[in-house]
Amino acid sequence: MNPGIVPNETPNAGSKNPFKMPSLGLFITFKTIAEYFILILQLAFRGFKFCTIDLLRNLYNAVSGGVDHAYQTTKNIVETGKDTGIPEAKKEKKNSILNADLGDLFKNSSYMKKKIEKLEKQKVVLAEELKGEGAIRSKKTKVYKFTAKHPSGKLEVGTINGYSKLDVNTFLIQEGYDVYKIESNEWTEFLYGQTSLFAVKMKTKDLLFWLTQRSTYIKSGITLTESIKILNNQMGKNKYYKRAFQSIIYELTMGESFSSALEKQGTMFPPLLINMIKAAEATGELEETLTDMANYYDEIDKTHKQMISAITYPSVILVFSIAVITFIMVWVIPQFVEIYEDSDVTIEGITKFIINASQFLQKNIMSMIIFIILLIVVLIFSYQKVKAFRKSMQEFAMHIPVFGKVMIYNEMAVFAKTFSSLLRNNVYITESIDILSRITNNEIYKEIMYNTINNIVKGEKISEAFKNQWAVPEVAYYMIVTGESTGQLAEMMSKVSSYYQEMHRSTINSLKAFIEPVLITFLALIVGVIILAVIVPMFNLMNQIQ
Numbered sequence: 001m002n003p004g005i006v007p008n009e010t011p012n013a014g015s016k017n018p019f020k021m022p023s024l025g026l027f028i029t030f031k032t033i034a035e036y037f038i039l040i041l042q043l044a045f046r047g048f049k050f051c052t053i054d055l056l057r058n059l060y061n062a063v064s065g066g067v068d069h070a071y072q073t074t075k076n077i078v079e080t081g082k083d084t085g086i087p088e089a090k091k092e093k094k095n096s097i098l099n100a101d102l103g104d105l106f107k108n109s110s111y112m113k114k115k116i117e118k119l120e121k122q123k124v125v126l127a128e129e130l131k132g133e134g135a136i137r138s139k140k141t142k143v144y145k146f147t148a149k150h151p152s153g154k155l156e157v158g159t160i161n162g163y164s165k166l167d168v169n170t171f172l173i174q175e176g177y178d179v180y181k182i183e184s185n186e187w188t189e190f191l192y193g194q195t196s197l198f199a200v201k202m203k204t205k206d207l208l209f210w211l212t213q214r215s216t217y218i219k220s221g222i223t224l225t226e227s228i229k230i231l232n233n234q235m236g237k238n239k240y241y242k243r244a245f246q247s248i249i250y251e252l253t254m255g256e257s258f259s260s261a262l263e264k265q266g267t268m269f270p271p272l273l274i275n276m277i278k279a280a281e282a283t284g285e286l287e288e289t290l291t292d293m294a295n296y297y298d299e300i301d302k303t304h305k306q307m308i309s310a311i312t313y314p315s316v317i318l319v320f321s322i323a324v325i326t327f328i329m330v331w332v333i334p335q336f337v338e339i340y341e342d343s344d345v346t347i348e349g350i351t352k353f354i355i356n357a358s359q360f361l362q363k364n365i366m367s368m369i370i371f372i373i374l375l376i377v378v379l380i381f382s383y384q385k386v387k388a389f390r391k392s393m394q395e396f397a398m399h400i401p402v403f404g405k406v407m408i409y410n411e412m413a414v415f416a417k418t419f420s421s422l423l424r425n426n427v428y429i430t431e432s433i434d435i436l437s438r439i440t441n442n443e444i445y446k447e448i449m450y451n452t453i454n455n456i457v458k459g460e461k462i463s464e465a466f467k468n469q470w471a472v473p474e475v476a477y478y479m480i481v482t483g484e485s486t487g488q489l490a491e492m493m494s495k496v497s498s499y500y501q502e503m504h505r506s507t508i509n510s511l512k513a514f515i516e517p518v519l520i521t522f523l524a525l526i527v528g529v530i531i532l533a534v535i536v537p538m539f540n541l542m543n544q545i546q
Contacts, residue, residue, distance in 0.1 A: 119147070119180040119181075120180075122147070122180045122181040123179070123180045123181075125181075126165075126169070126179065126180065126181055126182060129165060129182075130165060130166050130169060133165075134164060134165035134166050134169075134182070135164060135165070135166040136164060137163040137164040137166075137167065138163055138164065140163075141161040141162060141163055141247075141251075141264055142161070142162065142163075142184050142189065143159055143160075143161055143184060143188050143189050144159065144160055144161070144162050144165065144168045144182050144183065144184045144188070145157070145158070145159050145182070145183050145184065145188045146158060146159070146160065146168065146172060146179060146181065146182045146183075147179075147180045147181040147182075148172055148177040148178060148179040148180060148181075149177060149178040149180070150176075150177060151175075151176035151177065156177075158239075158242070158243060158246070159188065159243050160172075160243065160246050160247055160250055161247040161250065161251075161264060161265075162250060163254070165182045165184075167250075167254065168182055168250070169182055171249075171250045171253055171254075174253070175249075200240050200267070200268065201267050201268060201270070202241070202244075202268055202269060204297060204300075204301045204304075205301070206235065206238075206241070207269075207270075207273075207297055208294055208297055208298055208301070209235075210231060210235070211273075211290050211291075211293055211294040211297070212291075212294050213227075213230075213231055213234070214227055214231070214290050215287055215290040215291045215294065217230065218286065218287045218290070219287060224252060224258060225249055225252045225253065228245055228248050228249050228252070229245075229249060231245060232245035232246065232249070240268070244265045244268045247261070247264065247265060248261045248262065248265065251264060257278075257281055258277055258281065258286075259274050259275075259277040259278035259281055262274050262277065270439075271435060271438055271439075272293075272418060272421075272422075272435055272439055273293055275422075275427060275431065275435055276289050276292075276293055276421065276422070276425050276427070277289060277290075279425045279426050279427045280425060282426075283425070283426055285425070289425055292421060292424070292425070293421070296417060296418075296421050299417060299497075299501070300414060300417065303410060303413055303414065303501060303504060306410075306504060306505060306508050307406065307410050307504075307508075309508065309512075313512055313515065313516075314511075314515045314519060317515070317516070317519040317520075317523075318519060320523075321519060321522065321523040321526070324523065324527065325523075325526055325527065325530070326361070326365075328527065328530055328531075329354075329357060329358045329361050329530070330358065330361050330362055330365060332534075333354065333355060333358035333530070333534060334358065334362065336534045336537075336538075337355055337358070337359075339538075340537060345537045346537075347537060349533075350529070350533045351533045351534060351536060351537055353533075354530055354533045354534065355534075387443060390443055391443035391444065394407075394442055394443060394444060395444060398444070398471065402507070402510075402511055402514070403511065405507055406504065406507050406508060406511060407442075408471060408473065409500045409501075409503045409504035409507060410504055411440060411442055411445050411471075412472070412473065412476055412496065412500040413497050413500040413501045413504055414439070414440065415436060415440065415445065416476070416493045416494070416496035416497035416500065417493075417494070417497035417501075418435070418436055418439060419432060419436060419490075419493045420490050420491075420493035420494040420496075420497060422435060422436075423489055423490035423493065424490045429456055429462070430453055430456055430457075433449050433452050433453050433456070434449075434453065436449050437449035437450060437453075444471045445471065448465055448466065448469060448471070448472070449465075451465040452465035452466075461484055462480065462484060462489075463477065463480045463481045463484050466480055475499070476496055476500070479492050479495065479496050479499075480492065480493075480496070
């Protein structure tokens with residue numbers, strides 16, 4: 001037996017026994033605290049309930065004149081089944097209130113009555129306006145904001161492009177609306193016009209769905225206007241799409257062509273699609289054109305996603321590497337510095353350099369972050385607004401090994417695919433080149449397009465503009481020459497597109513396979529050098545101690 005332990009010894013008051021049970025008083029304290037905690041939770045719940053459910057119920061009762069009280073009373077009678085002495089007629093009346101829609105009950109409130117009276121007055125004013133200035137048509141469409149009751153009974157406030165209030169009112173009535181108010185002013189034009197800051201483009205996936213459905217409806221024999229109405233019901237959850245579809249239906253009702261109706265929607269639909277539909281209307285091949293454009297945008301979307309993937313993957317790894325290195329320099333290195341200072345270790349060489357860099361980062365980390373953010377903002381703004389800067393950046397990027405090829409292959413695939421589609425749909429060469437120059441954001445290829453137009457005006461061949469251009473691969477140039485000489489330029493452009501799409505795909509896969517080990521090796525090398533630099537003095541310290 002261990003002599004240091006005395007069995008059955010009663011500990012004194014100052015000793016601590018870890019195996020001793022808590023006293024009764026402490027147990028009561030814990031129980032009391034728990035009860036108070038539960039009570040606090042109950043009071044908090046009641047307060048929350050009063051501030052939300054009860055308050056809303058009281059507000060509703062005040063507005064609707066006690067209808068909700070009758071509703072709750074009748075609900076209790078139905079649920080409990082108790083005979084309260086109420087006559088059967090009154091029971092039926094309360095049951096009808098119970099089964100009534102909440103919106104119908106709310107209609108009986110004084111607020112809704114005033115709202116309806118106001119709308120009716122606006123309807124009378126609108127009728128007077130339609131007899132005078134509201135019937136005068138403008139040369140260009142304007143944005144009109146309307147307040148009307150939807151055929152479903154829901155009050156709706158929306159916007160639509162039109163030539164006059166009378167035209168808009170007639171169109172809405174034909175669609176089953178009960179119109180109360182139509183107005184147009186500079187503020188409405190600023191917010192919802194074609195040059196509005198809030199103008200949006202249709203997403204590629206939505207455009208693909210829209211084109212595919214349109215083509216299917218045409219094959220089924222559904223009229224153009226009816227098909228747009230169906231698509232409005234399918235895609236009308238997006239308010240921008242709904243406004244555009246309503247405007248298209250209005251334009252078609254007024255006798256405008258489909259391409260003209262799309263063109264008046266501002267940036268909603270791409271110019272390529274509008275011009276292709278315009279050419280299809282002249283040749284009567286709208287169904288085939290819509291199917292072809294759906295395939296075109298599907299392939300372009302895949303190419304675009306591949307390009308984004310090629311940029312995103314290395315960018316994420318690079319940012320992660322910078323974050324890891326910054327964390328080590330700002331948070332890890334200072335811990336070693338404290339050890340060195342306490343141990344009077346001599347710091348020299350690369351260790352001193354890393355410690356100085358760490359101290360600089362600690363003092364200026366916020367200033368550096370702000371500077372980097374401002375630099376990025378300035379670069380993005382300059383790239384978007386300054387043509388010379390954008391061209392220089394694009395030219396520099398296109399000369400970077402491997403990555404430059406990805407950009408060139410992407411541009412050539414999009415150019416060839418678009419040019420092929422334009423030629424197959426009988427769009428004029430000059431108009432096709434103009435469309436191509438507006439589709440690309442690359443200033444180098446825009447200059448090539450402008451040179452092509454000048455060559456056509458002079459009577460020269462299209463291929464002359466692509467000759468001896470560093471941004472145009474020789475394979476593409478010779479295939480254009482072959483297509484020109486054989487009279488099969490559209491088919492040859494389609495082959496060029498397929499070829500460079502495949503080259504683009506394979507180059508991106510190779511780039512991913514190459515970048516991953518390079519960036520990981522870079523991260524490991526930098527981190528390894530930092531760790532070794534701060535650990536070597538620790539070995540010197542151990543040698544001194546021994």
